[in-house]
Amino acid sequence: MKIIRSIKEMSNFSQMMHIKGKTIGFVPTMGALHEGHLTLIRQVHKENDIVVVSIFVNPIQFGPKWLWLKEAKPRSSGLEDYRRYPRNLKLDAQLCEKAGADVIFCPEAQQMYPGSYKTYVNVSDLSDCLCGKFRPGHFKGVATVATKLFNIVNPDIAYFGQKDAQQAIIVKKTVGDLNIPVQIKVMPTIREKDGLAMSSRNAYLNKEERQDATVLYQALILAKNLIREGNINASDIIRKMRQLINKKKRAQIQYILIVDLKDLKPVDKIRDKVLVALSVWIGKTRLIDNIIT
Ligand code: AMP
Numbered sequence: 001m002k003i004i005r006s007i008k009e010m011s012n013f014s015q016m017m018h019i020k021g022k023t024i025g026f027v028p029t030m031g032a033l034h035e036g037h038l039t040l041i042r043q044v045h046k047e048n049d050i051v052v053v054s055i056f057v058n059p060i061q062f063g064p065k066w067l068w069l070k071e072a073k074p075r076s077s078g079l080e081d082y083r084r085y086p087r088n089l090k091l092d093a094q095l096c097e098k099a100g101a102d103v104i105f106c107p108e109a110q111q112m113y114p115g116s117y118k119t120y121v122n123v124s125d126l127s128d129c130l131c132g133k134f135r136p137g138h139f140k141g142v143a144t145v146a147t148k149l150f151n152i153v154n155p156d157i158a159y160f161g162q163k164d165a166q167q168a169i170i171v172k173k174t175v176g177d178l179n180i181p182v183q184i185k186v187m188p189t190i191r192e193k194d195g196l197a198m199s200s201r202n203a204y205l206n207k208e209e210r211q212d213a214t215v216l217y218q219a220l221i222l223a224k225n226l227i228r229e230g231n232i233n234a235s236d237i238i239r240k241m242r243q244l245i246n247k248k249k250r251a252q253i254q255y256i257l258i259v260d261l262k263d264l265k266p267v268d269k270i271r272d273k274v275l276v277a278l279s280v281w282i283g284k285t286r287l288i289d290n291i292i293t
Pocket of ligand 1: 028029030031036037040159160161162163164187188189190191197198199200
């Protein structure tokens, strides 16, 4: 497995592979790899000749600071969150290699965003709701880095996790609108045995918080069951989810929304498939999860 740090070397490598007729599958990550990432990488290995994993903690998606909006407590600033984001390239490289990666692309932030950097990709509307409402500029950072990485790595297929549903929808919109020739595949959320969605941020949870964190998935299952039983009233379902989550004293809801899968607008009466998404602070850690039902 190769570790490539230079943008130019990454581009040249991809070009060579395409000349040789190889397909490239790509998994963009921020590192601190867990089973969720590794499942993606194994899948890419099955479906492509070459697997490229990027490990890049993208500074521009962390934003200056959390906004103090209604239920959002600014428990950490964007800068703090960026600085304390877990980084362990040595371990990540071992895990990547075992899962079938051929290349890790890990550029320095300075190379991706030199002092002269000016260009950003913004997907309007889709970036301003759900998590975007509480993290202004976050999805601009995501769409920008995804565009840059697609241009550098030039993959045939890029793989994203359903865990970050809004991100996947925004990236799909970006490549569609900007005619970027890459197929986007969204893979199911990988969970711990008790249902907690795997996330690099779970490492911040202490023992009690870890126990309380299962309430996110429990609330989603509650919503799924209510919808299955014929409840079509989104606000009633959200109210019941809130009641469940509020029983955990370390949990503080940032948002719970039931939205349309395409435009992410809140749904009043549930008649089609919907995205049930939530963001909850567990202590000082903000966790997100969702299901489509
Ligand atoms: P991140 O390193 O958090 O930026 O995640 C990199 C990719 O892995 C994104 O497409 C995520 O959606 C995906 N991912 C993260 N956690 C999970 C999970 N638990 N299940 C499936 N995909 C995941």
